[in-house]
Amino acid sequence: MIRFFRSREFRRFLRNRLAVVGLGCVLLVSVVAVFAPHIAPYRPTAMDFDSLLLAPSTRHLMGTDMLGRDIFSRVVHGSRYALIIGIGVVGLQMVFGGALGLAAGYLGGTIDTTVMRIVDVLWSIPAIVLALALAGALGGGITVMIIAIAVTGWGQFTRLMRGQVLQLREMDYVSAAQAAGAGIPRILFRHILPNSLGPVIVYATLEMPVAILWSASLSFLGVGAQPPTPEWGALIADGRGLISFAWWVSTFPGIAIMITALGFNFLGDGLRDALDPKFERRI
């Protein structure tokens, strides 16, 4: 790990200004999420029927919504859900999709064909149908959303891991380990996984904003988190009918999502460039 920070790759990363900005945004959101209850001036569910739809002011930095709730507090608490959803989706995909990809790549043969066939089949089903049908079958809520979104994307991760395994399997150190009699788990965990870390991290970073934006879409379609959860997607969806006169209800959560998504996108983009030898400066 420390090697990474001193390496050429890291210096390349730093030269990419967008990537550094991205890192900053991600750190900002993470800090806000961790300290949310201390940052938010009001309880996110506290309704005040005498303060409906107030414009941003000193008392309410981002204004109030149609039930008199402070939007700033809701946006701040929403950062937790954004990260939970992102990490949850990516985590599920990595564990589930990754395991299958490793198995497919390393064991090959029928297992490989079966797994890839399943991935193909799932890929052919429009993601929205899959997500909606799952959410409909399992009910609403954050957990179901995470599962539904994860299911729509794990195929990509499986392909990634499989590709990694196929590539690294040919490496000398792997053959050496095999010759020395190392078992499959040892080879996977000691040799293949660590060397796949790069693409995996890039993938995870770029998948976070996808997951967060998906949750916004699902909220738009009415299958999102249970109210009064201040999940950003739900906040935007709630306020979209008011844009022409109470723009702050949708706009601030929208900006929050954008900053988070942009942050992860820049970061991931930068990481990808930094770790990819193709991006050496032209001589």
Added chain:
Amino acid sequence: MFGYFIRRMFLLIPTVLGVTLIVFSLMHVSGDPIRLLFGPNVSEEKVQEKREELGLNRPIYVQYWNWLTRMVQGDLGNSIHVQDRVSNLIVARIGPTFELTVSALLLTVLISIPAGIISAVRPYSVIDNAARFVALFWVSMPYFWLGIMLMMLFGLVLDWLPISGRGGPLWTLRGIRYATLPIVTLGLPPIALFTRLTRSAMLEVVNEEYMRTARSKGVGETAVIVRHGFRNVLIPIVTLLGLRLPWLFGGAVITETVFAWPGMGRLLVGAVMERDYPVVQGVVVVIALVTVLANLAVDLTYTFIDPRIRYN
């Protein structure tokens, strides 16, 4: 080569079966469409009657088998909700859907490829950073928000373009005006992905030995890039286009909802919400078929782009 083609066609069957099986099960697990059809003001008895009539009380595998046997004969059944033939519903919506998604894809590609090439030629420059920022900007906000913002700005505030709906076929002036905002909403976000792909593929080429050789020979920079680089770009672009083909059918749900566009995405999502099994299954089957065929087409295209690739 021909054998390869035949083998790939055979793979169609398990894929389509798998797709339909999964979707069928999911839909039936998610609940009863008849109550949704009738609304609250109808007795339970009537609901059960209708279920009997439509054969929804028979065991799942029986229902699946019936549907499957009819499907291979070309009969996709009737929509529970609307009671029109599923094929009619699909045919009515396919045109407007393609108008939207194909145009959006065209827009994306037309912007991405030049942007990607420029980015590759001048990496980390101001232009590169600006292009990447803009590209990633569009993909960092929810589709519906982008759509509503555009609609408010260009439709309501500036009054330059119509707000929603389809104004007619795409080759009429009116049709184009109505389609502009939805196409832009749909076409901007994927630019990030396509640009990165182009940039990445071009960079591979830009750095290679033979480019330097060509340059040292005095051949014009542009000619070199375009001739040698472009072919390299085509493979990942064509792959991505192939992967996006299913999207062309049902991927524009949110845009269609925001702009009241009569497309397949809305039909599909509406059907899922209403548990209109025949419609969902019918549309998904069509998409699955197209996907498999598209993948095949993409693989075949590779042989044209790069004659070194051969299948056996």
Added chain:
Amino acid sequence: MLYGNHCRKRLWQVSIVFLILIVGSAVAFSKPMVTAFGEEPDFLDPHRTTRFHSLVALSYVMEPLFDMDPQFQPVPLLAQSLDWSEDKLTMVIHLKQGVLFHNGQEMTSRDVKASYERYFRLSALENYIGPKYQGITEILTPDPYTVIFKFESPKPLALVHMADAHASIMPADWIAATPDEEVGVKSLIGTGPFRLEQWVRGDRILLSRFDAYAHAPAYLSTSGPARAETLTMRIIPESATRLAEILAGNIDYTFDVPLAGFQQLSANPNIQVRMAPSYSVQYLVCNMERDLFIDQRVRQAIAHAVKKEDIVKGAWFGIAFPLYGLVGPGTTGYWKGVEGIAYDYDPELAVSLLEEAGWTAVDRDGTRTKGGQRLEMTLISFSNVDEWRRAAEIVQGQLEQVGIKVNLSLAEVGATYDRARAADYDLGVFRNTWWMGQPYLTFLTHSVNIGSSNFGQWKNEAIDTLLDLSSNSLDDALRDQAFMAAQAIAVESAVWIPLAVNVNVLAARTDVEGLDDLFAHPWQPPLVRAIVLGKK
């Protein structure tokens, strides 16, 4: 040679493009009147449909025998006059003469007979006047303008049900020649002021004026035809989009007004806004199968903890009225006296009631406990309707104030209905839309509907008896009394806690005329909309 061909081909191409552009813009210039729907009809077949928006749309095209006037009295529409036999078991209807269908045929008694038979055969709704409920068992047509309905038992509300657009009249020959699934999908033939031209699914329904229409209801100042030449019903499900279209002046009139935009619309000089109470009501209901609710004090506490005014403000942006009885002011049979019986907002009383009921201890998060059990409940409702979602949230917050923890479990329509019928909930926020009070209250509170529409899952003998009386008794006064008493019991029990009654809001461009005539009728029926609304 090649050059000549090329030139001609070019000319062709250019001319075709030119022609198409001309045609395209021509369509743009003949502006029809435009209205907007927030939901697409499923099919426009009056006998088959059960959906509200379908009924509204088809009422421009189809008509039943009777109509309801502004005083909620049935008046003849396609009928001219009627006679009842002494025993009230035979109804003789004399039809208006010279009424034409859209296909040019004249409406006669055999059309009425064929339509009613089809209606009884196909309708999924509870057919009060149908053969299954000892209603009409025989229809005779002695001559082309006379129809005789024979009832098995007396049906005092028969005319009200015959004024329902579900019982609309179609040509007998057309019925015989058209498969059921095509009616209201491919074509629709009725006697209404508009004819169905085209339905582009997911996009719009196109109607054109039927010039031969001349039999508008007598309470209107005009007898027909409709004022507007053509009407386009645009389908715009997304409320933000619909609001934008209305603000931009692209919609001539619509009743599907996104309430969030009400202030903006009212302030807009090019738009006129009108309101009237509707018959759509929302209520909170306690599932009586749960032990929690057996003690009436708990239910009453809930009723006292709910502040209807805040729910109106927060969920409907103030564009609704607090509701005190299950039957609202826009519904037939409304009884103003129920307001005195309803439980008012009194959180202190709620708290003392809960303490009386033994819920004295309070947990760390403020939830009351009794003997180790927390006063925690699950509330279900639809997730896809913003207003009900907000109403549920507000109820949750209000109950929290008195120490009741409510967990929201909102899901889309299908899933929620499934749970509702499986009685898998503690509380629920539901809505009902029916302009006829008596069948509607029966639907909600009669024990026969437990497990389907009686979401209180409650059997109360008194309510059952009173409701039966209010539908079958031949004594008008007794019927009214019974209905009022049933309403009182429903509200007093606190099993159902009425929340709000909606308001019909019409937003129209200022150049649209006929609004006064339309709002002279308490619920602005679609038929009246069709006839009187037009542009200057």
